[in-house]
Amino acid sequence: MKCTADIDTRDVEELYINIDPIQAGGRLTVDAQKAALAYSDGYSVCDNCRKPFRLDYINKPPIADFHHDCAEWLNMDAVRLVPGARRGFQAVASSIVEKGDPVLVTALSHYTEFVSLEQAGADIHEIPKDECNHITADNAAARIEDVTREAGKTPSILFVEHVDYQYGNIHEIAGIAKVAHQYDIPVLLNGAYSVGIMPVDGKALGVDFVIGSGHKSMAAPAPSGLVATTDEYADIVFRTTQAKGDITGRTFGIKEVEMMGCTLMGVTVVGLMASFPAVKERVLHWDREVKNSNTVVDALCAIEGTQVESDMPREHTLTRINTIDSFDKVAETHKKRGYFLSQSLKKKGVIGVIPGSTRVWKFNTYGLTDAQIDHVCQSFQEIARENGLNVS
């Protein structure tokens, strides 16, 4: 048996500027770091658990209040915490989708959306993206018609990404929801790249479910996330157990089936809560983040042959960039091949670009300071110049 005791201390966030696409919004706040240390023991929030014995009823720490505040913040009626956005997709799929039901996702849906629906036995169909890499209400409407005709019934649910993981584009959610509701199809918003970093108003978007990720965008430890829904669907997705022991006659109170009772009993819920005031504040400054994103994108586009595949100007901090005619040309002859880019960046104190990637890759500027943004811009351009690429 090998020894797995030696876990190096992680210090990348202290030593480097991290532009990893998935990690930017999940860095803990200082308050969450402190809370994580204080509540790291297993069932640490259960000290004062009293009847009816469910996580969202605990008052000390103020978990019950947090649930209410979080629902209000998202302009939805009810919130529950789950171990990751994917577990939110799973809870909704398991509640709404019957085996064999047609369902809709999009050409930009994350694999966890597919997997949650696959687990529910769904017949999964995609809404195509348009030529601008957008999911539109028109395409949704056309696809609802197609799938309904083929399947003989309307899709049970439509999953759509507020911001997709491939391009970081913001999609036409209100329009899509309006169309779906004309066919009585409930709409789930995948807010993994929005809830916690940019303003999200569930009622204004007109969706039935808002799913957020704590470790992706709410400055919380993994796995954490949330399901928010309306009064209409709360009783379905948050239904309580009806199980009864046939010999003992036991019943199990108000434990919710899809939540499996309690969900985040320690460091994860406390991390979410401790970051929440800062998270509420930071979404109000989204414009600053978008500005920074555009600054880096502009610096990259000044390098000859570099193209942005995401919407321009950027409306989000996650960006997909095409450097086939710039950094990848360098890689062809560089002794380190495609690894030169990530290695050169690391030497300059920037990490988060997948080692070996020089063709199409993604980065996320969320949460960087102005000085860090400048440094990232300079680093890319210096590496370009050092390797013979023109910078305009």
Add this chain to the structure above:
Amino acid sequence: MKCTADIDTRDVEELYINIDPIQAGGRLTVDAQKAALAYSDGYSVCDNCRKPFRLDYINKPPIADFHHDCAEWLNMDAVRLVPGARRGFQAVASSIVEKGDPVLVTALSHYTEFVSLEQAGADIHEIPKDECNHITADNAAARIEDVTREAGKTPSILFVEHVDYQYGNIHEIAGIAKVAHQYDIPVLLNGAYSVGIMPVDGKALGVDFVIGSGHKSMAAPAPSGLVATTDEYADIVFRTTQAKGDITGRTFGIKEVEMMGCTLMGVTVVGLMASFPAVKERVLHWDREVKNSNTVVDALCAIEGTQVESDMPREHTLTRINTIDSFDKVAETHKKRGYFLSQSLKKKGVIGVIPGSTRVWKFNTYGLTDAQIDHVCQSFQEIARENGLNVS
């Protein structure tokens, strides 16, 4: 909107001796505390995630090795991590049970077992406990016969607790598994109160699934746990996604459906790993823990009218005690009513007994030092004497 920023620092483990039934095995080791601090950021273990992009393939930190070591340690063939034992029950139920299938649990099954099977649409039946509060192979056999006759088919699975949450009794697992296998019924072991605190050998027990809880018994943050299985069932429960985008043609590699891809991407997996060497060592000293448990139980039984409802002598550190004829008699006339016991204990530095409980309650002595054990014994007896109960 109320402010939920104020989360008091938790210091109960520093200030008190905690005999809470569910918290004892989930207190972090010092190594896990350090690791939890270093890896508290959301996707902290994903810095070096490379193809095929799945948690259990990550080598730095050594998550891949940990999976192998953990399987070997439990004498099972394969392990995956999940956000809590309940998510392990869910993964197995979802894979094995079809809607309407008869399944067996026990009269001592935890609610999370019921809920996971309810979610899968199972027709749930209990195996009765015998007069000693044990689940026996004989009762399992009889119940398999009954349910098979009633349902017209054999149960799809049998869930049984290695150690139940009500009495902390150790059940006849090998015998039950042998009986179940005679009917080709796979057996899931709920090891929430065994994996990580006492020796568990899956092959010796003859079970098909071993479920463990990180936050209950493996000195890890919540939510965390594991599913261990055999080669026979690994391909079923850990099956990879078959989903395919019907427009994009996208497929999703080796992501596993029941795991929903990756599970514990940060503090939770690192907490499990950092505690693992200490956990492997501590299960070897289970005899010491059992001795301590008996010491406290003996001290309680010396108080007039006090009875133990769990097996005697104790073979586990979780114990169910009946003080209806001792502390509850005091409560009848005490000005603090039933709260006198928890409050008196707290004054003496002992917490973890549910406030108000003086009739039938539970405690767990796991992990206490000899000096702490002595103090707990003295505290109970002093409170008894102070309130006019004889102590022999």
